[in-house]
Amino acid sequence: MLLGVVRFTPAVELVMALVLIVRLRVAYHSDWGAAVYSGVFHAISAFNNAGFGLLPDSAVQWAEDPWMSVPLMLSVMIGGLGFPVWWELLRHWRRPYARWTVHATITIWGSVVLWVAGTVLFAAFEWDNKSTLGPMGTGGKILAATFQSVVARTAGFNSVDIGALRRESLLLLDGLMFIGGGSAGTAGGVKVATFAIPGFVIWAELRGEPTVRVLNRRLSPANMRQALTVALLATGMVVAATGALMVLTPFRLDVVLFEVISAFATVGMSTGITCGHPRCGAGHPRRHDVPRPHRADHAGRRPGAAQPTSTLRGPGGEGPRWLGTTSPSSGWAGSARPSPCARSRRGDACSASTPTRPW
Known part of the structure; x- marks a missing residue:
């Protein structure tokens, strides 16, 4: 079997790489x-x-491009x-x-x-969200919803702004990330079979x-004991x-839960709040925070919560750009580069001194 894995893995990666290269x-x-x-x-x-990507917006600029999205989905x-x-x-x-x-x-x-269920529910929740699927055409919406449903278990790419998702969409992705993929594969999570066995027991x-x-x-x-043990330990x-x-x-419960499950299942998606997390779970200066201008749910903060002093600010004093957009020809959009917090892919454990590179 080991020899088969050694042969199978490069073959799949080579085929998908050729499609992406062209x-x-x-x-x-x-x-x-x-x-190349x-x-x-x-x-x-x-x-x-x-889930590692070379673009600051992960796969957002490929959201409506099936020749990029489909090979990535198939690989996942x-x-x-x-x-x-x-x-x-x-x-x-x-x-x-x-x-x-x-x-x-x-x-x-x-x-x-x-x-299938993830695609249908994600599309239903985000269909008219102007910050995610709303501006896309019908085909683009279906493609982006399918992509997000697939990569949530547990690739970590994103073709929409994770920080702009509605709460019901975050909860949906929580479930997909927690379940993960198949056993002895490359995905994380508690695994599909482990999740299904307690259902058969019930x-x-x-x-x-x-x-x-x-x-x-x-x-x-x-088998039942093992599945129940893994499921309960993971939940705990x-x-x-x-x-x-x-x-x-x-931060609010919905975004904190999203970050925790994403880390536990080795997904790597983030709503953009990771820069505000305390290091090693201690020393958060919440009692000495500077008030922050309101931004519609992107920060995921509880009502009345203040902003950590370490959060990056733009040249004019404005809040961080949560997800910069680029195009192959124009480079960075806007006058300022997006904050490291803007990245919703892996590598989101950033700090104010972490540079963002426009690949």
């Missing part, structure tokens, strides 16, 4: 060196569900399903009448349900069945970290 060269007029570097980097980052899906599932699919392709294992069945169908208990059966197969007590860690940050920071 698109960057043809549509975005990048020189060959930059196109960016294409290979993003293909590897997507397959490994890393392939890596996130898990290598055992792909070996199962290969075995089934060679022997069409062979039955799928319980693990493969739960992972595949669970992932499909999460992808269903069997409601029906009064003495044993838990999945697809006409009896689920062993060891998230609750504890969220409670600690609620005490130490002035």
Whole structure:
């Protein structure tokens, strides 16, 4: 199996990189060196569900470009399903009448349900939001909603401004990030099978069945104990970290919970509040904060909360630009470069001295 992984991984990354390279060269007029570097980097980052990007706005400028978004989504899906599932699919392709294992069945169908449900709900919540999907066409909205649903488990790219999402959308992404991808894959989270097993246990208990059966197969007590242990430990860690940050920071519950789950599941998405978090969970100067001008929910602060003195300000004293936008030809939009807090991808543990690089 190890040799198969070594062969499978570079093959997928190479195919996706070639598509990205050609698109960057043809549509975005990048020189060959930059196109090759960016294409290979993003293909590897997507397959490994890393979420690192070379642009300050992650994948926002590709939100309506299927030739960029679809390869990234496919890479995330392939890596996130898990290598055992792909070996199962290969075995089934060679022997069409062979039955799928319980693990493969739960992972595949669970992932499909999460992808579809996430897309539908995200589109419904953000369809008319002028700061996210609102300005896009119908096709762009569907593509961006699908992209965000897929990468939330747990790639960390973003094609919309995470800081501008509505609260119901943040809650949806919380669930997708917490569940994550398949076991023995490149995704994080508690894993699809681990999330599904407690559901089968609850269903069997409601029906009064003495044993838990999945697809006409009896689920062993060891598997149930392991799944319940992982799920409860994960929930406890998230609750504890969220409670600690609620005490130490002035931010609202919805954005704090989002940041905690994103970190726990190794997603890397951020609403843009990370620069205001206390270092090592202590020493937050909330009693000596300077009042901050109101910004519509982007800061995610509780009503009446003040702004930390470490938050970056623009040349004119205005608040930070939460998500700068760029184009292949124009570079940075506006007169000032966006704050490091603007980045909603990985690497968001920034400080006032961290530079932002316009790749």
